[in-house]
Amino acid sequence: MSDTTIRTYTEEMTETEAESTEQESVRGCPECGGRLVDDSEHGETVCEDCGxxxxxxxxxxxPEWRAFDSAEKDSKSRVGAPTTNMMHDNGLSTNIGWQDKDAYGNSLSSRQRAKMQRLRTWNERFRTRDSKERNLKQALGEIDRMASALGLPENVRETASVIYRRALNEDLLPGRSIEGVATSALYAAARQAGTPRSLDEVTMVSRIDKMELTRTYRYIIRQLNLEIKPADPESYVPRFASDLDLSDEAERRARHLLQGAREAGLLSGKSPVGLAAAAIYAAALLTNEKATQSQVSDVASISEVTIRNRYKELLEAADVTTASN
Known part of the structure; x- marks a missing residue:
């Protein structure tokens, strides 16, 4: 190709790009100068002034399909699963299915099954290349197991996974167990999300004791500079009321009792779980609903003595608040 031809072709391309840039910058109706809008339903670009x-x-x-809710959209979408911090590889690696069938649904022969099993073994080895990934895989599996047992939502699991990854990247694990740091991350994430669980509840589903949990939890939040507010007793009320099958009126009364205790300065230095359990029991008495101290104790994992002491204080604070008003 000669220099003249190259020069001519370059000039033509430059003119074309300049024209398209000028058209995009104007973006107005050629007749009246009005604003152009895109009509996606009819596949047209029209002037909103003159039409x-x-x-x-x-x-x-x-997409060529339509969906009317999120579940239908997820079922029709043909893209892969979204990335997630709940998997050690962020969900980007491949996985060989456990069914020993081909693409047509036919069963594989014994030789092919043995081959697929070897491929699964090597695929699993390649997914965790080093000790750090093996550590992360074990911890995230532990977080998912405990979160399922505690009934925690997915956003709490994601937050706990991020906290554990930060602890791993900053070398906070030497001298501490994987289960301890994973449990502490989940406990902190639950409190950050406003869906807290008590130490006793978390210890029941964990593989560590309460003392190790509290020690590791304090160390993690101090080293990672996590800002976690003290647990609010009102955040436990909906779950306790639901487990005891109490009415909305009883739940509202329990919240009112806790608000009165807060105004009277009774919440400081007391267990939020015990206060919430006492408020639920007192609210059930006020609304003539059936909830014994033993039932509330089982749901909240708090002793009956604590419930008896706290609910009397809540009722006295409510009486004082009512009299002052």
Missing amino acids: LVVEEDAVDRG
């Missing part, structure tokens, strides 16, 4: 159709038969780059 002139400037472009038609536009290409729709969206």
